[in-house]
Amino acid sequence: MESSDVELDLQRSVQAVLRELSTQAPALQNNQGMWRWSLHKKVERDPGKSPVLVRILLRELEKAESEDLRHVIIPLLHTLLYVLTKATGIREELYRRTYNFCTKLLTLPAPYCTVALDCAIRLKTETAVPGTLYQRLVIAEQNLTSELYPYQERVFLFVDPELVSPSVCSALLLEIEAAQAQQTPEACMRHVVSHALQAALGDACHASSLQRKLKASPRHALERYFHAVVAAVEQMAGEPNPSREVHLERLEEIYCSLLGPAAAARGSCCGDRLQDPQPSIPLPSPHITFHLWTDEEQLWADELPVPGSPEMERAGLQRKGGIRKRVWPPDILMPACWDGPQGLHRRTGMPSGDGELLPGVSRIHTARVLVLGDDRMLGRLAQAYHSLRKRETQKFCLTPRLSLQLYYIPVLAPEEPPSCRHSELRELATFLGRADPWYQNTVNTLCPAIHKLAEMPPSLDTSRTVDPFILDVITYYVRMGTQPIYFQIYTVKIFRDLSQDPAEDIFLTELKVKIQDSKSPKDGFSPRRKGAAEGPGAELSICYQKALLSHRAQEVSSSLRATGLVLKALPASDTEGSGPTHALPSAAPVIDLRCLNVSVMEVVKSSNLAGRSFSTVTNTFRTATIQIQSQDQRLLTLLLDKDSRRTYRDVVRFEVAPCPEPCSGTHKSKAPWLGSPQPEVKGTKAKPKPLLMPINTFSGIVQ
Template sequence: MESTDVELDLQRSVQAVLRELSAQSPALQSNQGMWRWSLHKKVERDPGKSPALVRILLGELEKAEREDLRHVILPLLHTLMYVIVKATGITEELYRRTYIFCTKLLTLPTPYSTVALDCAIRLKTEMSVPGTLYQRLVIAEQNLESELYPYQERVFLFVDPELVSPSVCSALLLEIEAAQVQQTPEVCMRHVILHALQAALGESCQVEALQGKLQASSKSTLVSYFHTVVDVMEQMARSPEGYQERLEEIYNSLLGKAFGREGGDSLPDRPPSIPLPSPYITFHLWTDEEQLWKELVLFLRPRSQLHLSPDLEALDLQGCLPDHDLVWGSVLSPYSAIERDLSMGSSELPESNSPEMERGGLQRKGGVKKRAWPPYSLMPGSLDGPPGLHRKTGRPSGDGELLPGVSRLHTARVLVLGDDRMLGCLAQAYHTLRKRDMQKCYLTPRLSLQLYYIPVTAPKKPVAPTNSDLGELAAFLGRADPWYERTINTLCPAIHKLAEMPPSLDIPQTVDPFILDVITYYVRMGTQPIYFQIYTVKMFFSDLSQKPAEEIFLTELKVKIQDTKLPKDGPSPRKRCGAEIPGAELSICYQKFLLSQRSQEVTISLRTTELVLKALPGSDIEGSGSTHYPPVTDHKCLNVSVTEVVKSSNLAGKSFSMVTNTFRTSNIQIQSQDQRLLTLFLDKDNRRTFKDVIRFEIAPCPEPCSGAHKSKMPGPGSQEMEIKKTNPKPLLMPINTFSGIVQ
């Protein structure tokens, strides 16, 4: 195919992506998200198309910036950066234009400036030493040992077997297993060496001959070349002078001078593709609230003591027990047989001369040693984290914040599949993790926790147990981030279609796994979180001997009136004639939500049949037809819908009608007034149902231990401490999207 034909084909694919983004209502459900995937597949199969695609995408971005077409800027920028990470042969002029474009976006409001800044930082690294982003991504995701880049990542895929069908679980596992069966550490090392040499030497690099030489090499020789290439790339990323000559020496030592720039066989018309391996994903069936905590602890245990380079000594996060001292067994399901004892890490390393590294170059100071907590005495790590990272007290602040510029070596990307009920379970696990971590200070100093969500709803049954919409949070994410809507929310039909397909016994490998590719794209490019308020509900029961229960919910709390009443002392009153009025008399006291942020308490008494408290704004609240929603971090209120029973009298006698009232609040207390019992449903999950409730209170869930801090008493030389009460910070659960909330 000629160059003009290649560019015309790529241009048509890019225009298809733009048409999908510009459509008010997505055209075809089956094609949503496919255009972006097919575009990346074209350059993956033929890497020579990458420079042309970068040039086309950059031209469309510059046009969108001139014409102020902001709805296409971030999706095209994510698509462009994903091509650049994989590509080789990008000219310096294209790098420079892309970098200048990103700096122009810094004048725009968030999230445009936030995403553009992240892209500009990565582009600056890639411009100085091409191939660095690819190398760091593979090292982190595949847990390849490196002294100069010791970052580790892991992707945890959690599926609730009670909410997702076994066929879907099996289909996802088979696709993940088929894609990862060939991604051994040796294969990934060869990919890193090949990509680095091709990025440095360009067309003069004979990839086929180099690939054959590496495949014939012993494991020790391959590991030696891998460490040599990585060391050269990381050292030259700080001082780029001479890196190309160093890599050319490695190339000549592998193939000999006969394959140098002036000799060897003729170059092939199309260089072979060097794939970017998908991240190693461990598959877990969600069976226990403690499972997330345990898996993260197992992830943090080191396989060996790392020897960090001098500029990363301040990031030394050791102090963990050896593997044989940790006796916890895995709580994974039988589906997790593909799990390996690997760790993975973050994607970016600050430059040695950057202000971040200057702030990170701290001297070590002794931390305060504490005794391990008894129930978890076998957990690795000191309670106060590594010395030299926290403030001089040896203990982090209430929010677990590290010193500026100091990055965590470990990144856990937790991806959950399911509906709003699964997110309710995730919120419970997240709250438990934060509460335990604030008390013991174990995970926060060592781990960057990133949460991802792919909606998978079960097929509708003839008789549904509830008429609640189980995909409200996914719909909200789609409204907030249109690229999430086009790329992630469209996966549900594809996942069910994959589950319905019979397994192929003749083809051992899955060809072009669409779902796994989209998951990989999401966890790599979805870096902008949307924060959701977690609410706590305290319930009091009719049985006074039963202690009050305290639970949390994320999306919805529904209240229904039970048919039974509390037993009264003495004879029951005589029944009156006429139809009994439905519902129950409730006393409702709430803090009215005002734009002025002032508190106004309202107390009302009414008869109702049902209450629904939603934590997500809806179109009926924000205004019909509106596609703009307030930021979740600023929208800290519940939308309460009350189905009120209104009595009326006419010539035919007394009657009643139903009227739905809505209001906003952040704190509310509700109590039954006529001995009628209440049933509470949390996050639409029948497994989280609480009966025989007579009173309950709802408030934003506070960040654990955020309402108090210690300070020194006034006076010279005084070492006494006092507790100062502060307003507790709300506990917000982040879910990563591509752009955050796009206004």
């Protein structure tokens, strides 16, 4: 294909991606989410197209910035950075143009400046030391041993078998197993060496000969070349002012030692390259472990030692050189299967002291937890997240050495028949799509495609290369989705008997209240008011704190008859169901995640010539805390996060408030000395911080 034809083809693909971000794209609805995937596949199959695509994306970015088309800036930035991470043969001039463009975006408001800053930081090193992004990504995701770059990542994929069809579960497992069967440590080390040499040497590197030599090398020789390349890249990347020329000289030495003295003459093999197309270097998918989530405790790593055990004794305070020093057990904070290089636990066990190995990265390990399902699955995730944070306060913390990142891909069970039920179960996904247009187009629209691909019969032709579409979407999301949106977790106290302590639970998206038909008096139950009119529903007393724009506290108490209530933690939107939008409206209710939207189905009594009649009217208000109690013998049923497995019946009263961060309300002041017996300092009460659960998107909330 001629160069002009290549550019035209890539330009058309980029334009299709950009049109998809607009609401005026009815003809593209059937292919939503596929254009980004097909664009990356084109350069993956033919790496020589990468420089052309980089120029096209840069041109579109400059156009969007000059015409203030902000809704396409972040998607284009992510697309460009993903291409640059995989590519080789990109000239320094293109890297510098991209870096300079990112620095221009720092004057824009968040999240544009946040994403641009992240891209600029990565590109600054990549410009001087090509191949750094690829190398670090593969080492971390594949858990390759490297003392100079000890960072490790894991992706934990959780699927509730009651919420996701068996065909989807099977398709996911097959794609993951097929990919990881080809991603041996030897193959990944070959990819790192090949990519680093091709990225640095460009046309002077005979890629085919290099890859043939690496495949023929024994394991010990391959490891020697791998560590030599990693050392060259990381040592140069760690310099305050890395020199591209010095880096090139170091990698030329490694290249010559691999292929022999004939490779020393730069450009001597250019004639062969005209007949030998540049081979592709794959970017292996992350190491993913697949879990069928049948227990909310599965998020916790291995069970920790109990107080008083020998392990805890070793973890106690020990004296060393007259200074009391806390020794962290080396093995209890991470899963036993997560082995790092020797000395890794020693370097990372201290919450403070050693500092950061890389700017902006303070934790060695990253756990990327990805859940598939609907709002019910996210309710279970919130339960597990709350339990994890609570247990951290009682035992050793994971957070000093583990970065926990949460991701969500909406997948609905096909057996849910009514379409209204589908929209009800994906309210949080709908909100994420409104908040982040790139999440809407890249992740949120793929539910039908995932089901369609999962139902397809497996190919019997094992010689044919199959592109794992679902795995590719997961990989792109966990790599590029770095901007979290924080959701408030709410705690609910549930009284079945006012004379006893309440049960406690939490919810993330919704609490639905229904009035039970049966009347069942209980001890401690408030008697029905004399003269109360019989009718549908129940008499409720409601006390809540009204949510005001001024954030001042205003208590409201009322008594009314209602047939039910719904408390939603997500803001309502008039544009729901209308497809992706360029930006969120600026109205506070759309982006305020700090309050509940309460809808009360109130019973209105009226009298006419035919007698008494009852009708219902829906009253809505916003609050952060609320207490509701039944005033007659009608009991309540609570349904948390739309999950029938989390139903509470025979409820007399319940109270809802923002869930506090575990142990955030009490702080012990530190004495300014390190002497022997210290005076006791009483705990001081502070306003508890709310517990927020982050879900990663590509942009965060776009305003």
